[in-house]
Amino acid sequence: LSLVAPPKYVEVNCRKSVSATLSKTYNSRTQVNGSRSTIIITMSIKSFRLAAASAVLLLSAAPAWSFSFAPASIHHHALARPKLTAASHRSSSSLSMSAAAVATDDDNDPPLFESPLKGIARDYKMRLPLYGSDVADGLNSQCLAATLFLFFACLAPAVGFGALFGAATNGAIGTMEMVSSTAMCGFIYALTSAQPLTIIGSTGPVLAFVATLVQLAEKMNVPFLPLYAWTGIWTSGILFLSSITSASNLVKYLTRFTDEIFSTLISFIFVVEAVQNIGRSFTNPASSFTKGLLTLIVAVSTYFTAATLKGLQKTVYFNKGIRKNVSNFGPTIGVLTGALIARWARLSQGAVATLPALAIPTTFATTSGRPWLIPLLDLPVWARWGAFFPALMATVLLFLDQNITVRLVNNPQYKMEKGRRKGNMLDGMHADMLIISGLTFVTSLVGLPWLVAATVRSISHVRALSIFDSAGKLKSTIEQRITGLSIHSLIGACVLFDKPRSVLTQIPTPVLMGLFMFLGTSALPGNEMWERIKGLFKDSEKAPKERWSAVPRSVSTLFTAIQIACLGAMVYVKESPIGVLFPVVIALLAPLRFALEKTDVVKKEYMDVLDEE
Numbered sequence: 029l030s031l032v033a034p035p036k037y038v039e040v041n042c043r044k045s046v047s048a049t050l051s052k053t054y055n056s057r058t059q060v061n062g063s064r065s066t067i068i069i070t071m072s073i074k075s076f077r078l079a080a081a082s083a084v085l086l087l088s089a090a091p092a093w094s095f096s097f098a099p100a101s102i103h104h105h106a107l108a109r110p111k112l113t114a115a116s117h118r119s120s121s122s123l124s125m126s127a128a129a130v131a132t133d134d135d136n137d138p139p140l141f142e143s144p145l146k147g148i149a150r151d152y153k154m155r156l157p158l159y160g161s162d163v164a165d166g167l168n169s170q171c172l173a174a175t176l177f178l179f180f181a182c183l184a185p186a187v188g189f190g191a192l193f194g195a196a197t198n199g200a201i202g203t204m205e206m207v208s209s210t211a212m213c214g215f216i217y218a219l220t221s222a223q224p225l226t227i228i229g230s231t232g233p234v235l236a237f238v239a240t241l242v243q244l245a246e247k248m249n250v251p252f253l254p255l256y257a258w259t260g261i262w263t264s265g266i267l268f269l270s271s272i273t274s275a276s277n278l279v280k281y282l283t284r285f286t287d288e289i290f291s292t293l294i295s296f297i298f299v300v301e302a303v304q305n306i307g308r309s310f311t312n313p314a315s316s317f318t319k320g321l322l323t324l325i326v327a328v329s330t331y332f333t334a335a336t337l338k339g340l341q342k343t344v345y346f347n348k349g350i351r352k353n354v355s356n357f358g359p360t361i362g363v364l365t366g367a368l369i370a371r372w373a374r375l376s377q378g379a380v381a382t383l384p385a386l387a388i389p390t391t392f393a394t395t396s397g398r399p400w401l402i403p404l405l406d407l408p409v410w411a412r413w414g415a416f417f418p419a420l421m422a423t424v425l426l427f428l429d430q431n432i433t434v435r436l437v438n439n440p441q442y443k444m445e446k447g448r449r450k451g452n453m454l455d456g457m458h459a460d461m462l463i464i465s466g467l468t469f470v471t472s473l474v475g476l477p478w479l480v481a482a483t484v485r486s487i488s489h490v491r492a493l494s495i496f497d498s499a500g501k502l503k504s505t506i507e508q509r510i511t512g513l514s515i516h517s518l519i520g521a522c523v524l525f526d527k528p529r530s531v532l533t534q535i536p537t538p539v540l541m542g543l544f545m546f547l548g549t550s551a552l553p554g555n556e557m558w559e560r561i562k563g564l565f566k567d568s569e570k571a572p573k574e575r576w577s578a579v580p581r582s583v584s585t586l587f588t589a590i591q592i593a594c595l596g597a598m599v600y601v602k603e604s605p606i607g608v609l610f611p612v613v614i615a616l617l618a619p620l621r622f623a624l625e626k627t628d629v630v631k632k633e634y635m636d637v638l639d640e641e
Contacts, residue, residue: 484551
């Protein structure tokens with residue numbers, strides 16, 4: 029975007045890319061003469077950069093599409109964005125201020141790629157001066173409550189994924205590696221990132237990819253860990269290039285349509301995993317009906333205690349201070365309640381009522397007893413170069429997982445202001461991708477799992493730090509680094525010291541399943557896809573009006589049904605043998621959304637409302 033201001037003209041050249049099938053130019057001129065202003069807005073929509081964007085997003089992993097699509101911002105407000113005011117009797121200084129406003133707005137929509145390090149420098153230039161307040165703002169009771177809650181919310185998935193990694197890699201990467209990676213990487217990320225409210229962790233798609241890499245190593249007859257290390261090294265290199273070229277700008281082609289589906293999917297996974305775990309306590313031959321019933325009671329007690337107390341803030345009971353503090357510590361109180369119920373049952377009924385507990389390794393060592401440093405030279409030279417190809421898929425996976433989650437965290441609804449321009453959801457992404465590339469490199473060298481932004485944990489973190497007004501509306505979010513640093517310091521203490529580890533092994537697994545259900549369901553409020561799903565079962569005449577109520581019910585139902593179908597497809601791919609292609613499905617959501625508008629399946633005026641940012 030360039031702003032040119034000759035003596036009698038102010039010219040704004042806006043160049044946007046869409047697809048190979050669309051090329052238009054919009055010109056609007058008004059001459060600056062005395063009190064009159066001239067605005068020349070030239071908008072050229074071309075295809076090349078969008079094709080490049082799609083190619084980079086999928087990295088040759090998905091077929092090309094022939095229809096055109098562009099960011100929602102282009103369709104919705106392409107001509108409305110410049111805020112130059114051409115009122116009569118306006119001074120030249122007023123015109124300069126308006127021109128500056130245009131430049132600010134235009135900065136919110138950067139090109140797909142920028143000159144090396146420009147995006148990273150911009151992110152840190154906006155965030156680093158606020159580092160002192162990032163520490164000071166985290167010293168309060170609400171941050172303490174968020175730390176205790178997220179400690180359990182991050183440790184439980186780390187232990188669970190560690191067991192799954194151990195089974196998938198035959199013990200090469202296990203629970204100790206996963207918990208160690210969570211503690212180390214999470215601490216470094218909270219310390220150095222531009223968006224410290226994001227929580228990083230392992231995800232199901234990463235597990236599926238690593239399992240596929242194990243199979244590939246067996247077929248190629250090469251050792252797994254060196255192949256894993258070289259794949260990670262290549263991946264970190266590509267992610268590094270994407271960070272210094274500001275390739276994260278590609279996610280501006282993603283809209284609320286994609287955000288809602290992805291967020292609902294992650295919530296769905298958490299709830300289903302918890303329900304399946306509880307169900308196995310009834311069907312497992314090694315268990316009994318008594319244990320199954322107790323598992324159900326403990327999990328449900330944990331969930332309802334956490335959910336009820338968390339919602340106390342929106343009631344009229346007690347005074348404001350009590351409501352706030354009890355609400356903040358609600359999830360932690362829920363964990364303690366479930367643990368006390370399980371302990372009472374074990375002490376009163378004996379072994380018949382003893383539930384499985386959190387399994388944490390007793391010593392700080394690798395799961396298999398191998399050295400921490402991976403022998404890189406054990407992999408043949410041809411395989412070292414060949415690892416570049418699986419690294420392409422790993423790059424797509426980590427790139428999309430990271431940026432979609434950060435985009436959700438940066439949503440303007442959370443009213444965060446530190447280190448970002450108003451309404452901009454891309455700020456901080458480039459610096460954060462630089463950190464992820466560095467962490468991927470280090471974890472590859474020592475055989476630790478790769479970590480990226482974890483959606484449910486990140487959204488739960490943000491919501492735990494949200495401040496509401498007396499009407500229950502979100503007023504602001506506490507932006508700081510202390511909670512992230514504290515959460516991962518506590519996890520690290522569980523790895524290094526015996527006392528914390530022995531305490532945590534007393535917490536029954538059903539308590540964590542109740543916490544999983546709370547994590548999954550607490551991320552749904554505010555998700556308009558979920559609200560429309562509930563609306564399918566409501567009486568439209570009695571139900572309160574929603575933001576999209578002006579859209580015909582048949583259209584909103586069709587739009588929601590398409591999102592549900594996409595959700596089902598993602599679940600199917602994730603659980604199938606081709607689960608490694610899961611990121612490709614995510615990347616295809618963007619062209620699908622614009623195809624719906626382009627083919628008039630959902631008309632533009634309705635799409636503008638349903639998919640409004």
